[in-house]
Amino acid sequence: MAKTLIKNGTVVNATGTAQADVLIDGETIAAVLAPGSTLLGFDVERNVDTVLDAAGKYVIPGGVDAHTHMEMPFGGTNASDTFETGTRAAAWGGTTTIVDFAVQYPHESVLDRYGAWQEKAAGQCAIDYGFHQILSDVQPSSLTAMDELIDEGVTSFKLFMAYKGVFLSDDGQILRAFQKGAENGALMMMHAENGAVIDVLVEQALAAGNTSPLHHGLTRPWQAEEEATHRAIMIADLTGAPLYVVHVSAKQAVEQIAAARDRGSNVFGETCPQYLYLSLEDQLGASSEEWGSFEGAKWVCSTPLRSKAEGHQHHMWQALRTNDLQMVSTDHCPFCMRGQKDMGLNDFSRIPNGIGSVEHRMDLLYQGVVDGRITLPRWVEITSTTPARMFGMYGRKGVIQPGADGDVVIYDPAGHTSIGVGEGRSHHMAMDYSAWEGFEIAGHVDTVLSRGKVIVDETGYIGTKGDGRYVKRGLSQYLV
Numbered sequence: 001m002a003k004t005l006i007k008n009g010t011v012v013n014a015t016g017t018a019q020a021d022v023l024i025d026g027e028t029i030a031a032v033l034a035p036g037s038t039l040l041g042f043d044v045e046r047n048v049d050t051v052l053d054a055a056g057k058y059v060i061p062g063g064v065d066a067h068t069h070m071e072m073p074f075g076g077t078n079a080s081d082t083f084e085t086g087t088r089a090a091a092w093g094g095t096t097t098i099v100d101f102a103v104q105y106p107h108e109s110v111l112d113r114y115g116a117w118q119e120k121a122a123g124q125c126a127i128d129y130g131f132h133q134i135l136s137d138v139q140p141s142s143l144t145a146m147d148e149l150i151d152e153g154v155t156s157f158k159l160f161m162a163y164k165g166v167f168l169s170d171d172g173q174i175l176r177a178f179q180k181g182a183e184n185g186a187l188m189m190m191h192a193e194n195g196a197v198i199d200v201l202v203e204q205a206l207a208a209g210n211t212s213p214l215h216h217g218l219t220r221p222w223q224a225e226e227e228a229t230h231r232a233i234m235i236a237d238l239t240g241a242p243l244y245v246v247h248v249s250a251k252q253a254v255e256q257i258a259a260a261r262d263r264g265s266n267v268f269g270e271t272c273p274q275y276l277y278l279s280l281e282d283q284l285g286a287s288s289e290e291w292g293s294f295e296g297a298k299w300v301c302s303t304p305l306r307s308k309a310e311g312h313q314h315h316m317w318q319a320l321r322t323n324d325l326q327m328v329s330t331d332h333c334p335f336c337m338r339g340q341k342d343m344g345l346n347d348f349s350r351i352p353n354g355i356g357s358v359e360h361r362m363d364l365l366y367q368g369v370v371d372g373r374i375t376l377p378r379w380v381e382i383t384s385t386t387p388a389r390m391f392g393m394y395g396r397k398g399v400i401q402p403g404a405d406g407d408v409v410i411y412d413p414a415g416h417t418s419i420g421v422g423e424g425r426s427h428h429m430a431m432d433y434s435a436w437e438g439f440e441i442a443g444h445v446d447t448v449l450s451r452g453k454v455i456v457d458e459t460g461y462i463g464t465k466g467d468g469r470y471v472k473r474g475l476s477q478y479l480v
C-alpha cells in the first residue's frame, strides 16, 4: 500500500486551521501530524513513497457536491455530461465525491430505475459517487422501495412540486412519502416551486408572444418558490420528516427555512453558485451577436436566476454566514447550446433547464473567502463537511482526520484560475459554452487525491476511468 505525506501545508477543516502534515496510508488518512514529520520516533518522510510539498497552500478535504445530474434524461434530451466526463470535470475542480439523482418517472418502478442508474455509473467515474432517488408518482411500491433503498445506501429522496407529467408529485403523494421518511429516517428533499401557478404564467407569456429566455425567470416568480417552500415545510412538520430544500434562490424562501429552523425543525436548505453570482438581469436577460436575446438560454435553470434589484444574492451569502442555509451544491445539469438549449429558440419553455458548474464550485465559493464574506473553515464546511454530514458520509468524507478517506485537495491561494472555453481557460465539462465564461478566480486547485491516489496534479487530470467507487451512505448525521 503506497504511503503519501503532504507536508508543510495549512490543514483546513470546518473546525479550524492548523499547520500540519497529513500522512495517507493506502486509501486512508493515517495521521495528521505536527509539522516536522516524526511519529513515535520514526522519520515519516523517509518512510513514505511520495512527498507532496504544500508550503503556502491549503490542504482541505475534497469537495462533496451533493446535487448533480449526470446524463439525466430531461426536457427531451440528456444532460450532456456522462458520469465519465462529469466526474472528471469535478476532479479538475477539487470535488472528490458527488451525490447524483437516480430518476423514477411516472409509472416506472423505483427499484428498476435505481438499478439503471447504478449501471450507468458503474466503472465510469473518476471520483466516488452516491445516489439520491427521485420519486415522481408515489405508488405503494415506491414506499416499500424507500425502505429497501436505505439498505442500499440511498438515504435521501427528492420530490418535485413542479414539472407536471414529468416529476410532479401532488401534495397527497408528498404526504405519503414524507410519512415514510419520518418512519425510516430518510431525508426528504424538495424542489419547491408551485408548478400549477408557473404553468399558467408560462402559457400566458407564450400567448402574449413573450418567448425569450428572460421570460423563463419572469414566469417563475419568488412567490411560487416561497409558497412551495412553506407548503413543503408544513407537510414535513405534520409528518415529522426531516426536510432539505434544494436549489434555494429566493430570499423569501430562505426566510421560510429560517423560521422553521427557529421553531426547532429539521429543515435545511442548499443554494448553488449561480444564485450567489448570477442574475435575471445580467444573464437571463443577456443578448449576444451570436444568439441575440436567446443568449439567456445559457442560464435557464429552475429555480431561476433571481432579480438583482430584489437583493436575493446578498441574502444567499448572508444565509450561508448565519447557517440559515447550510451548504452549497451545484445542481450540475449541463446542456449544450447547439442541439439542446436551441430546442427552445422560439419558446423558452422548451429550453432544457439546467446549468453546468460541477468543475467550479470550490473555486467560486473560495471567492467568498477572498471577499471576506465567509471564513476559510466555513468554505470547507459548506462545500465538503456539511454535505458529508447531511448525507450520511461524514467521517469518511468531509474531514481531514485519521480514518477518513484520503480525499484531499491542495489548494493554492496564490494561484489563479481563468474559467471559460477559450484558450488557456479552464473548462472540462461536456458543454459547448461555459455559464462562467470570463470569471477570474483568485486561487487554484493544485493537486487532488481520491482515496490516496493523485488524480490531478500540475499536468492536469491523471486518474483513470473507474477510480471512483459507489458510496453506500448512512442516514443523515445532521439532524437534531
Ligand code: URP
Pocket (backbone or CB within 6 Å): 069, 191, 247, 300, 301, 302, 303, 331, 333, 353, 354, 355
Ligand atoms: O434546472 C434545473 N435545476 N435542472 C435540474 C433539475 C432540477 O430541478 O434539479
Ligand code: ZN
Pocket (backbone or CB within 6 Å): 191, 246, 247, 302, 303
Ligand atoms: Zn429541482
Ligand code: ZN
Pocket (backbone or CB within 6 Å): 067, 068, 069, 331, 332, 333
Ligand atoms: Zn437538480
Ligand code: ZN
Pocket (backbone or CB within 6 Å): 444, 445, 446, 457, 458, 460
Ligand atoms: Zn492547474
